[in-house]
Amino acid sequence: MSAAREPTVIASAAGAVTTVTMNRPASLNSMTATMAAELLAALDRAAADRSVRCVVLTGAGRGFCAGQDLAELSAGPQPPDLGALLAASYRPLVARIRSMPVPLVAAVNGVAAGAGASLALACDIVVAAESASFIQAFARIGLIPDAGGTWLLPRLVGRARACGLAMLGDPLGAGEAERIGLIWRCASDDEFDGDVAALAARLASMPTAAMVAIRESLDATAALDLLAAFDVEAEWQSRLGAAHDHREGVTAFVEKRTPRFFDRTLGN
Ligand code: T3D
Numbered sequence: 001m002s003a004a005r006e007p008t009v010i011a012s013a014a015g016a017v018t019t020v021t022m023n024r025p026a027s028l029n030s031m032t033a034t035m036a037a038e039l040l041a042a043l044d045r046a047a048a049d050r051s052v053r054c055v056v057l058t059g060a061g062r063g064f065c066a067g068q069d070l071a072e073l074s075a076g077p078q079p080p081d082l083g084a085l086l087a088a089s090y091r092p093l094v095a096r097i098r099s100m101p102v103p104l105v106a107a108v109n110g111v112a113a114g115a116g117a118s119l120a121l122a123c124d125i126v127v128a129a130e131s132a133s134f135i136q137a138f139a140r141i142g143l144i145p146d147a148g149g150t151w152l153l154p155r156l157v158g159r160a161r162a163c164g165l166a167m168l169g170d171p172l173g174a175g176e177a178e179r180i181g182l183i184w185r186c187a188s189d190d191e192f193d194g195d196v197a198a199l200a201a202r203l204a205s206m207p208t209a210a211m212v213a214i215r216e217s218l219d220a221t222a223a224l225d226l227l228a229a230f231d232v233e234a235e236w237q238s239r240l241g242a243a244h245d246h247r248e249g250v251t252a253f254v255e256k257r258t259p260r261f262f263d264r265t266l267g268n
Pocket of ligand 1: 026027028030031066067068069070071072082083085086111113114115116135137138140141143146
């Protein structure tokens with residue numbers, strides 16, 4: 001009888017927060033086909049569970065995710081079609097991340113390299129431990145940033161820094177990543193877990209549908225001019241303005257009390 005395989009992804013719940021942990025610590029949580037499938041399934045489950053109001057994505061051990069598992073990539077008799085791998089593995093993952101019905105925090109506990117960095121940067125809010133780093137490792141193996149990296153990097157830090165990071169592939173420490181706007185916040189190693197838990201609990205108490213609308217409207221207006229952005233804003237504000245959470249927020253302000261938000265999607 002064969003021994004049970006260790007799950008490559010572990011999900012745990014604390015109140016309304018689900019933490020999804022990539023779990024291949026011996027290889028710094030590098031991404032195999034199995035881990036990509038288990039990660040997608042875990043995110044799908046969190047998305048479908050209406051008691052979940054915030055998801056935290058993190059890594060087990062000393063790494064967040066070292067990108068594509070290069071051992072698996074080189075194991076076959078023929079070199080794999082990397083474009084096909086990207087479409088089959090990373091595209092559904094990043095699409096899932098960007099369409100979660102709740103805010104998603106990347107808790108970057110250690111190195112985030114290659115596609116691992118792209119996964120973190122696709123999340124809504126990225127918090128990294130001071131000892132963590134981001135490495136655009138692709139060029140070191142003759143590739144371009146992928147898993148959304150070509151789109152995300154210049155939008156986060158501008159073209160000059162995107163080019164420098166991608167072409168040189170040097171590790172960027174979490175403090176510097178915060179300074180240049182690649183991530184939201186660098187937390188001291190001692191405070192990292194507590195800061196992530198407090199942030200996730202805070203996001204879980206916020207008006208969830210508005211959190212998701214913020215993500216979607218920022219993405220939708222990215223390629224528009226200023227006045228065209230008004231149309232996107234108007235559409236969202238009409239929907240959000242008719243929802244419980246907006247009325248509750250205004251009433252709580254007038255009554256000088258803490259609001260109790262419960263919309264997760266609009267129309268409920
Ligand atoms: O579809 C497509 O388009 C293809 C996909 C491409 C997307 C990509 O992600 S390309 C980029 C792939 N990732 C990398 O090139 C990073 C490779 N890793 C490293 O450069 C280093 O490991 C790190 C800088 C991330 C960390 O260095 P360090 O010194 O802290 O740790 P280490 O000793 O190098 O790694 C620890 C173990 O993890 C080690 O195993 P061992 O020797 O203890 O048995 C190492 O081999 C393993 N590991 C780290 N990264 C990977 C990995 N194993 C497989 N694949 C990895 N990516």
